[in-house]
Amino acid sequence: MLLKKYYDASVSPLMGELEGAVTIMSPATVANVVCGFDVLGFAINNPNDELTLSISNKVGVEIINEDDFNLPTKAEDNVCGAALLALLGETPEIKGFTLISKKHIKPGSGIGSSAASAAGAVFAANELLNKRFTKQDLVRFAMNGEKVASGVKHADNIAPAIYGGVTLIRSIHPIDIIKVNAPELHVTVVHPQIEVRTADARQILKQNVLLKDAIKQWGNIAGLVAGFIHHDYDLIGRSLEDVIIEPVRSILIPGFDEVKTKCKEAGALGGGISGSGPSIFMLSRNAATASIVENVMKEVYNKIGVDFQTHVTTINQEGCKVVNSEK
Amino acid sequence: MLLKKYYDASVSPLMGELEGAVTIMSPATVANVVCGFDVLGFAINNPNDELTLSISNKVGVEIINEDDFNLPTKAEDNVCGAALLALLGETPEIKGFTLISKKHIKPGSGIGSSAASAAGAVFAANELLNKRFTKQDLVRFAMNGEKVASGVKHADNIAPAIYGGVTLIRSIHPIDIIKVNAPELHVTVVHPQIEVRTADARQILKQNVLLKDAIKQWGNIAGLVAGFIHHDYDLIGRSLEDVIIEPVRSILIPGFDEVKTKCKEAGALGGGISGSGPSIFMLSRNAATASIVENVMKEVYNKIGVDFQTHVTTINQEGCKVVNSEK
Numbered sequence: 152m153l154l155k156k157y158y159d160a161s162v163s164p165l166m167g168e169l170e171g172a173v174t175i176m177s178p179a180t181v182a183n184v185v186c187g188f189d190v191l192g193f194a195i196n197n198p199n200d201e202l203t204l205s206i207s208n209k210v211g212v213e214i215i216n217e218d219d220f221n222l223p224t225k226a227e228d229n230v231c232g233a234a235l236l237a238l239l240g241e242t243p244e245i246k247g248f249t250l251i252s253k254k255h256i257k258p259g260s261g262i263g264s265s266a267a268s269a270a271g272a273v274f275a276a277n278e279l280l281n282k283r284f285t286k287q288d289l290v291r292f293a294m295n296g297e298k299v300a301s302g303v304k305h306a307d308n309i310a311p312a313i314y315g316g317v318t319l320i321r322s323i324h325p326i327d328i329i330k331v332n333a334p335e336l337h338v339t340v341v342h343p344q345i346e347v348r349t350a351d352a353r354q355i356l357k358q359n360v361l362l363k364d365a366i367k368q369w370g371n372i373a374g375l376v377a378g379f380i381h382h383d384y385d386l387i388g389r390s391l392e393d394v395i396i397e398p399v400r401s402i403l404i405p406g407f408d409e410v411k412t413k414c415k416e417a418g419a420l421g422g423g424i425s426g427s428g429p430s431i432f433m434l435s436r437n438a439a440t441a442s443i444v445e446n447v448m449k450e451v452y453n454k455i456g457v458d459f460q461t462h463v464t465t466i467n468q469e470g471c472k473v474v475n476s477e478k
Numbered sequence: 479m480l481l482k483k484y485y486d487a488s489v490s491p492l493m494g495e496l497e498g499a500v501t502i503m504s505p506a507t508v509a510n511v512v513c514g515f516d517v518l519g520f521a522i523n524n525p526n527d528e529l530t531l532s533i534s535n536k537v538g539v540e541i542i543n544e545d546d547f548n549l550p551t552k553a554e555d556n557v558c559g560a561a562l563l564a565l566l567g568e569t570p571e572i573k574g575f576t577l578i579s580k581k582h583i584k585p586g587s588g589i590g591s592s593a594a595s596a597a598g599a600v601f602a603a604n605e606l607l608n609k610r611f612t613k614q615d616l617v618r619f620a621m622n623g624e625k626v627a628s629g630v631k632h633a634d635n636i637a638p639a640i641y642g643g644v645t646l647i648r649s650i651h652p653i654d655i656i657k658v659n660a661p662e663l664h665v666t667v668v669h670p671q672i673e674v675r676t677a678d679a680r681q682i683l684k685q686n687v688l689l690k691d692a693i694k695q696w697g698n699i700a701g702l703v704a705g706f707i708h709h710d711y712d713l714i715g716r717s718l719e720d721v722i723i724e725p726v727r728s729i730l731i732p733g734f735d736e737v738k739t740k741c742k743e744a745g746a747l748g749g750g751i752s753g754s755g756p757s758i759f760m761l762s763r764n765a766a767t768a769s770i771v772e773n774v775m776k777e778v779y780n781k782i783g784v785d786f787q788t789h790v791t792t793i794n795q796e797g798c799k800v801v802n803s804e805k
Contacts, residue, residue: 186696187696187700188693188696189693189697190693190696190697190700191700319697319700319701319704320697321697321698321700321701321713321716321717322694322697322716327701327716329701329704329710329713331704332708356689357689358688358689358690359686359687359688359689360686360687360688360689360692361685361686361687362683362684362685362686362687362722363685365687365692365695365696365722366515366516366517367649368692368696369513369514369515369517369692369695369696369699369700370516370517370646370647370648370649371648372696372699372700373514373517373518373646373648373699373700373702373703374646374648374654374656375700376700376703376704376707377646377656377658377703377707380703380704380707380708381659381707386648386656389648389649389654390648395689395692
């Protein structure tokens, strides 16, 4: 099988048990979650990336892409590579890794494609290293991958990919991640096939905001977190309001206002831009509504003639997980 | 007894059951709760105001002050009066009220003195009116009292005084108040006897804030709410950080930095300015720590030679309550 093809059996005898290969799945994630810009994210059950990692006796990270995205294979320029190099900096007894990447989450879609790669790579490495690192360490390593992808070390996709569920990134200096209990939630995502670069989406934001808008925003994030933990769907819905980021960024996404308005009319609790776009996500109480919401999204993009892809899924509570291990 | 002295038995026969008098207690409250500027507040068990209200057949609100604070007695200029006039606007069958006010919460202390009056007055009226109004209505009426006191209709002291416990004011247009479950918390308050007018404290705030500071603040408020509901004391402590309001307002309070630093060293989870000051509050896990924290506060203000008053108490879960009813 594929996994065997690249598995290098000649690892140094010094490594003891540190050998074998592991295949993991890493989930797509929704970051920024409306009023939770830069601090809130959640993992979803579909789509996922798949990657296989083995310990290598060559120095550095060898990257083999088994998909059509033509991502860089030089470790320093690759999100998985950069994350693994950071981890290698704290595992002196390991020379390197070989990574086979099979991405299903389209780069640039706004549902955490780079985070799925970076988080998945270090999660897999930690499995091979008998879980010596904490989840917090893994977030720290994986953020180096985000830096390669967008120029900024942010954790709002990385954290939910590693922890699963809804995660609050209260701080990244120092890293402080809180898993927020949430009720069953159904997620509908539409990815209009246009390009919004994270770096561009960051650049159009103003550095200053009105205090009165900031107050509204922190009332909403507090309401959203309380709504999640109290399992209060109405409160979740009322709190899904963004008066700072969305008014600026949504102009980059054709059809945004129409999608949002019509999805809420169709029963969605609310939603907004996923990450820095162009994907739009909506949360619903149940699968039937999530499916109706998908149809609304399809109608809007069919009408305005923009190609798109949709996902109807649920919140992933587990984060990255091992699907095959040959240790 | 006092209550009888002002109770007017000659109420209109049209009012049916709407007669009698009620005496209530209304709690002091801590608003702004560090990172929760304008959106978070909690009630405390000590001090409390006491007031007695009866339905009158004279038009308007007659105010009798039985304390030494020399507060205005003209209804429009009195926080209780303004709140009751708003309520009277929606109770056409009632001509007026007679209010006897016995305040123990010093006006200008920063622990919701005006809110205790306004909330208490409309709470008492609602008891006389057989609870026809919702708590949300009472908040709406009572905010008219806050407008008299500080020029601004805010609800972050009113809401906890009426609802009890820790309350999130997600929005005031429309009013959306969420009671946030919180663990047992001990509260120490020091009131240095200097004057900080709410209007002045508002005026020194900048209208614009840095987006990066706002993000830090909403990460903290989200952490604080999650910490309360998950009963995670460490998270509560880590989240009690204010990068926007406190750096500006604390300069109006002598000894602030020293009090804060030393109280945390003594075991307090954290704390900050109560309302717009000058009171400072600290939260602790247990009564013993809250008492040690009180000593720290006393030492600081004795040293710098500012008169002060302290309160060691707990979070009040009930809000306003009836202590005597003669209906």
